[in-house]
Amino acid sequence: MKQELDKKLVDEFPLLYGDRSAPMQSTAMCWGFPGDGWFDIIWDLSSKLEPLIQKFIDDNPLAPCGGCGCKKERHYGWKSWEPGKCLAIHVDPESEEEPPNNYFACFCDGYRSPHPRASQVKEKFGGLRFYMTCGTDEIFDLTDKAEALSYKTCEVCGKPGEARRGGWIHTLCDDCHENWDKIRSKRWEEE
Numbered sequence: 001m002k003q004e005l006d007k008k009l010v011d012e013f014p015l016l017y018g019d020r021s022a023p024m025q026s027t028a029m030c031w032g033f034p035g036d037g038w039f040d041i042i043w044d045l046s047s048k049l050e051p052l053i054q055k056f057i058d059d060n061p062l063a064p065c066g067g068c069g070c071k072k073e074r075h076y077g078w079k080s081w082e083p084g085k086c087l088a089i090h091v092d093p094e095s096e097e098e099p100p101n102n103y104f105a106c107f108c109d110g111y112r113s114p115h116p117r118a119s120q121v122k123e124k125f126g127g128l129r130f131y132m133t134c135g136t137d138e139i140f141d142l143t144d145k146a147e148a149l150s151y152k153t154c155e156v157c158g159k160p161g162e163a164r165r166g167g168w169i170h171t172l173c174d175d176c177h178e179n180w181d182k183i184r185s186k187r188w189e190e191e
Contacts, residue, residue, distance in 0.1 A: 001033040009033065013046045015053040016118050028120035028131075035155035037176075038128055042121065045130065045146040049116075052139055056115050063115075068108035075111040083111035126169035127151045156183055 010017045019027040033042060057063075062072050068086050076084035086108035095102035116139055120131040128150035130143040154161030154173035161173040166180075176183060 001036055001039065005036060005039050006032055009039075009042065009046060013050045015057070015115060016046055016049050018117055019119070028122075029118055031120070031122070033121050034123035034128065037153060037155045037158040037161075038123075038150055040158055041128060041146050041149050041153060042130075045142055048142050049139060052136070053115050053117070056136075057113060060115075063113065065108060065111050066114035067110070067112035068106050070106055070108065072111060074106070075108075078111065085109055086111070123155060123170075126155075126163045126171045 006020075010020045017029065019029045020032075022030060024030045033039075064071055065075065065086065068088070070086050070088040072078050072083065074088040075086050086106040088106040089103050090106060091099075092102045092104055114134070116132050116135040118130065119133045120129070122129050128147050130146060132139060132143065135143075151163065151171055152160060153171065154176050155171050156176040157173060159173040159175075161171045161176070164170050164172045164177050164180075170180070172180065
């Protein structure tokens with residue numbers, strides 16, 4: 001997807017795409033979004049998911065840290081907008097040593113909200129795949145509908161399309177299918 005469209009999604013839906021710039025060790029969102037033609041599908045889905053995620057956060061203000069699992073209250077500045085490092089000290093149940101040698105500190109760098117977020121958005125077998133870290137039935141129903149719509153939408157231009165075979169499976173309109181070699185070579189030049 002074009003850089004400006006990518007940025008537009010990330011800026012408008014910060015809860016959903018909060019991991020967009022995270023390293024590949026923690027998320028596949030670092031790879032970005034698939035074809036420009038699916039931008040409207042992704043935008044529409046994102047506009048429905050963002051309020052559901054905000055509701056989840058509002059309904060679970062004391063949710064445990066998604067990074068370390070400790071209670072939110074164990075994080076430095078937990079009542080602030082950005083709680084910091086975890087201050088929890090744990091007892092190692094498998095340690096045979098006596099206290100304090102069987103204690104260990106949590107090394108979580110900061111509170112990470114366990115709210116649902118996109119973990120990967122990609123193309124596979126000619127269709128959109130929208131993976132979430134977690135979610136509700138409503139969230140998964142919305143992603144299923146968006147994925148189904150992608151099989152009828154050209155991934156390059158957004159016009160009505162269909163699955164086209166030829167090495168990889170792509171969903172393309174007639175025009176993009178006829179010009180696929182040019183489109184593909186232009187994509188490689190841009191990267």
